Amino acid sequence: MININTDLLLERFLRYVRVETTANPTVDTYPSSPGQIELGRMLASELEEMGATAVEQDKHGLVWATIPSSDSAVRCPTILLNAHMDTSPDAPGKDVKPQVVEDYEGGDIPLKTGGRVITQADCPALANLLGHTLITTDGSTLLGGDDKAGVAIIMQTAEHLLRNPQLEHGEIRILFTCDEEIGRGANHIDLTKAAADAAYTLDGGGECIVEDENFSADHLVMTCAGINIHPSIGKGRMVNALRAVAFVLSALPEDNLSPETTDGMQGFVHPYLTNGTVESTRVEFLLRDFETSQLDAHETLLKSLAAEAETKYAGVKFEFERTKQYRNMGDALRSAPHIVQHAIAAHKQLGKTANRGSIRGGTDGALFSEMGLPTPNLSSGQHNLHSVTEFASLDQMTYAAEHLVALLQIWHRSSKDAAQ
Structure with a gap:
């Protein structure tokens, strides 16, 4: 006892x-x-x-x-x-x-x-x-x-x-x-x-x-650079980083890769903080998965969506910075x-x-x-x-x-x- x-x-x-x-x-x-x-x-x-x-x-x-x-x-x-x-x-x-x-x-x-x-x-x-x-x-x-x-x-x-x-x-x-x-x-x-x-x-x-x-966990920062100019003369010249980032975020799977729709042993890609303008927009993500190798897959997904956005919104440029958190x-x-x-x-x-x-x-x-x-x-x-x-x-x-x-x-x- x-x-x-x-x-x-x-x-x-x-x-x-x-x-x-x-x-x-x-x-x-x-x-x-x-x-x-x-x-x-x-x-x-x-x-x-x-x-x-x-x-x-x-x-x-x-x-x-x-x-x-x-x-x-x-x-x-x-x-x-x-x-x-x-x-x-x-x-x-x-x-x-x-x-x-x-x-x-x-x-x-x-x-x-x-x-x-x-x-x-x-x-x-x-x-x-x-x-x-x-x-x-x-x-x-x-x-x-x-x-x-x-x-x-x-x-x-x-x-x-x-x-x-x-x-x-x-x-x-x-x-x-x-x-x-x-x-x-x-x-x-x-x-x-x-x-x-x-x-x-x-x-x-x-x-x-x-x-x-x-979870194995990484932090990822996605930055999108656009081109700003006065809206009155923006046709054919303005390239809106906000729109390009919105494209990436809206293309992320909602039913099986977000914290709102996953549980148990499922991982997720979680955009949780953003700050942006037409010229530059930054989004911070939490990458989470029980399989450590899947963190690479989550980053690859974001980069592939960013590449699509660069094609759709010609002139924008995406950059990524990933930091290891824990395993x-x-x-x-x-x-x-x-x-x-x-x-x-x-x-x-x-x-x-x-x-x-x-x-x-x-x-x-x-x-x-x-x-x-x-x-x-x-x-x-x-x-x-x-x-x-x-x-x-x-x-x-x-x-x-x-x-x-x-x-x-x-x-x-x-x-x-x-x-x-």
Whole structure:
């Protein structure tokens, strides 16, 4: 029986979400907001107080710590646990006022501000949360469960292990990162410093989900140059870049290649930002696919449509600039299947069934995996991410901590068995 202190877990979570850590994509500093430094300082202090070793908030704001192995006689792989401290800029993150709903009885959950309501229609998962303690906002901000739920779970797991030295586990490394929400989470990480053999991110929604695949992702900028002249004398002389770009966008398949019409394992080409004039128009795209090679196919499609536009609107000129973002963690995990298998086995040990999932997005774990550290993603009780109706289940967070303890014990036991 693993007895996680639920009251302490809740206290931690409420303390962390009250620190504003909204990532800011418009600045070049790292981290992009001062609150991430503040939260990191708080976490480092708490880790030192609970007895973790090698605690450090480095010059980039990243927080590192170690939970020493409980059994020096067994050579056990070092496991890295990761969550990110920043929150999404997609919704307000300042002055978060968490509300605790104890023993949820079902139905919609009215919030205090702006007539906001968390409805069962919009969040079917509520039907499975009867009797849970839920943490919501007042409706004016997001909650920050993405990913402070993960942060709190890792912190409570660390304290549980340090207070219960009889629990067998290998060395555990802890890393709290910055600016994951704006794609910069791994920008300043030296994984040789982690010296880990495997890792897990605690950045998933719900419960009992082990995510071992995610999108491969690139960013693409398409620029179209036209020819401008006063409209009164434009006949035969003006070449409108806006029209050429509109041709390309309207020719993109809508039924099977847009985020509005795809799900599951389908990829997409997503034009999400544009700025333009007759003389020059720029469109930014997100290229996404679970098959990394399909990113080339998505770029080829755009270039072929642009070539058609150059023929139709003689005089326009298209240029493309593609930037790599992240890759499917599955590419790395397929060569180390035991990392996922141990996570699934830990759920089974606790009497629950794991569900393997695929992320239609990315995590720091995808970047870690590409850097040589295979890193699946685990559930942390988050729901309705990046919105003012975001909430978390304390019961699911508690279970996530129990699962981590069981998982770390499985790593130790498998190493011990292999040595005999």
